[in-house]
Amino acid sequence: MVEYKNQHGNTIVPQRYDEDPKLGIWVSKQRCLYKTDKLNPNRVDLLKSIDFEWNGAGKGIDNEKWMNMFQKLVEYKEQHKNTLVPQRYDEDPKLGRWVIRQRNYYRVDKLLPNRYALLKSIDFTGDTRGKVDYEKWTSMFQRLVEYKKEHKNTKVPQQYDEDPKLGMWVHTQRSNYQKDKLLPKRLVLLNSIDFT
Structure with missing residues (x-):
């Protein structure tokens, strides 16, 4: 025992x-x-x-x-x-x-x-809403980083045929920024890659 x-x-x-x-x-x-x-x-x-x-x-x-x-x-x-x-x-x-x-x-x-x-x-995650959202956001951010490496900018079109989710995600980040709803940590990360 x-x-x-x-x-x-x-x-x-x-x-x-x-x-x-x-x-x-x-x-x-x-x-x-x-x-x-x-x-x-x-x-x-x-x-x-x-x-x-x-x-x-x-x-x-x-x-x-x-x-x-x-x-x-x-x-x-x-x-x-x-x-x-x-x-x-x-x-x-x-x-x-x-x-x-x-x-x-x-x-x-x-x-x-x-x-x-x-x-x-067993470290059960009781409330995953924030964690899952963070993981999704981070995953999309990594896709944006890859986009920037390839295209030398962060101007992903809203209707981006190669990755429609990325286009919508970038549009949402800009919209959140304009409404002052972008979390400070996320703003820092986006600024670190010269997000437009």
């Missing part, structure tokens, strides 16, 4: 824990014994000494489903190095929808504390 906590930053071991099934069953048993007042006091003290989570991550079948989805998210992170699962994730549509629900619970502060702790333990 101590090794699990050192590795995961919490004591919320799923009841069906594939890496160590005996540990999952043992943890569940300790919680049951504690709830029925049958857990030896020195064992209670030992478990409290590592901030043992007495309630797990929720109850019953719902908790089991949640933990299964959480494990899928952990696997996704190991593969992709982030928790930004697309809402329409073709490889596992349920995971995409589940992640969106967790983000919604996060935004309205309705995520159970132990589930919040589990998600935080």
